Amino acid sequence: MTQSSVTDATLMRHALSLAAHGPLTGGNPRVGCVLVDATGTIVAEGWHRGAGTPHAEVDALSKLDAAKIPSAAGLTAVVTLEPCNHTGRTGPCSTALIAAGVVRVVYAVSDPGANSSGGADQLRDAGVEVEGGVLATEVEAFIHPWLTAVRRGRPWVTAKWASSLDGRAAAADGSSQWITGTAARQRVHEQRADSDAIIVGTGTVLADDPSLTARGDAGELMPHQPVPVVVGIRPVPPAAKLRSHPAGLIETHSRDLEQVLAGLFGRGIRRVFVEGGPGVASAFIAGGLVDEYLVYLAPTLIGGPATAIGDIGVGSIGEQRRLAITAIERLGDDILVVARASTSSTSEGF
Template sequence: MSPLDGRFVGRAVELAAKGLGTTSPNPVVGCVVLDVDGNVVGEGWHERAGGPHAEVNALAAAGERARGGTAYVTLEPCNHTGRTGPCAQALLDAGIARVVFAVPDPGALAGGGAERLRAAGVEVTGGVLAAEAERVNEAWLTAARSRRPHVTWKFAATLDGRSAAVDGTSRWISSVESREQVHDLRRRVDAIVAGSGTVLADDPDLTAREPDGTSSPRQPLRVVLDRRGRVPATAKVHDAAASTLVSTAATPAELLDDLHGKGIVSVLLEGGPTLAGAFLAAGLVDRVTAYVAPTLLGSGSHALAGTAITTITDAIGLDVDDVALVGGDVRVSGRPRR
């Protein structure tokens, strides 16, 4: 990888992130177009599902200056016609001479753009900054490859791993700043999943709010796993603030299969310790995001239960890729090792 290629694919990754929360069920994609002299003449990202793809937006900004130039894209240009035309053909029509992309398109319908470009005489390079591009697009890539939604388990706990005190109180373990970040997580996902125990204990809204406290324009689907019909109609999850699905699925895999069939690409798991344990035990958690507060309780509910792990050698390791101070808390995020 040349430093120049890395620089402009890196910029494309930054652009792709601008689409988080607005493109589902499509991927987030960013694109940078250089002219024949190496000057940036166009940038774009996929802004919303059904709208122009990143390459089309960048090419529109570049105009005729794109001819003979280079396009840097986070995802292999698509090669099919859906609600929009194939980006591979758009690049050819614009006269692009070289295409550099990060991640191959895993979709059976959309894949093959690189081959189409090469067949037309375009120089194509793939795999540049693949890890960075995978991270920003991990939800869609998981859904495309595994045929199920990407699952992030989010929880807040004290330094000694407690999610609630002995009397059941848990508000607020995490800081105001951490809770604001959680609302950002909610705005970016398609669905929030919680169990009936959590809903009965806390009566949460399970909605996304803006930094000023107002309701976000886009609300994820609220999913309540309630096999025994315990959640009353008066619970907040049944109000008009967002749509709610009550599921009686017997297993996490069954629930995710049902959500995938409904077009759900990403899930934020906000249930209690037992529900989280069931997802982890089934290997169905793709990312863990923990907010650890500098607080000690010494007793009370644990953040995780029901994994059936009895020895340290079976512990679930985490490949941590993000650690940050948020307010007074420490945020740790990573992927469980398979």
């Protein structure tokens, strides 16, 4: 072994910082890789820039300075995810590392893909020393949504809503613009841009005719646009704004949410943003399909019947869906609460 476990962890942490340069969207994980010589010195580094581009290992190999390092022979590759063993838009990274002469590979997390896993075994069979699990907890947390989606075979689902402090999403007459302020609304646009798809119901489309684009401060379109997905039986009207969405439009013609999510996963969609009305949000929650909650709270009281979510299948306090708050963000006068399902679904209340 040419590097100590401490050095491996340090190098892995640097590879993780490289992975953060990659995009959240596009179906592929954010992966970073460093190539080091026998002294532990980094000689090249790379990261994955999105579907169809070189994977992190190949990107790092391409960055070798031939004048200083004639080849990768004898080098160690430290990569955040197990090198893939799959030919898609690009070739398998395990094969590329073997062909380059890399003698040792250190990775953090095993590839959960049914078609892409097995790279570690391929490397070992070729005589490459392989060590997995280095800094696994940190890397697991970093790509948790992608890992969860691939392991489960359905996208990571984020549900978002905005409400008053008393839990209302609209006034009694149905008016709802605007409960939150400009800073909170801009944060929502950023979160849309970090998603592969944005889901609403046909009721929202017919009532509000939303554009569902991700826009910047000046109203300009952001570089990445989530594809709008409409859940429900009724068709989207021919003149609806969604018909001219820059990312296209997916009409599911279905209310079966599990089927809808499976179909989206098959399209390469790994992160979806549920931004429909209370009906759609409640259906996702009731079905146990929400992985993360983004709840925007405005310092106002509205009252009336228009609650942010409706029936989610909780008949008694013992059935409450307990959440764990992972972040709280102040946005002007508003607050964003980020939460995920708690390890314990019930708890003694006050």
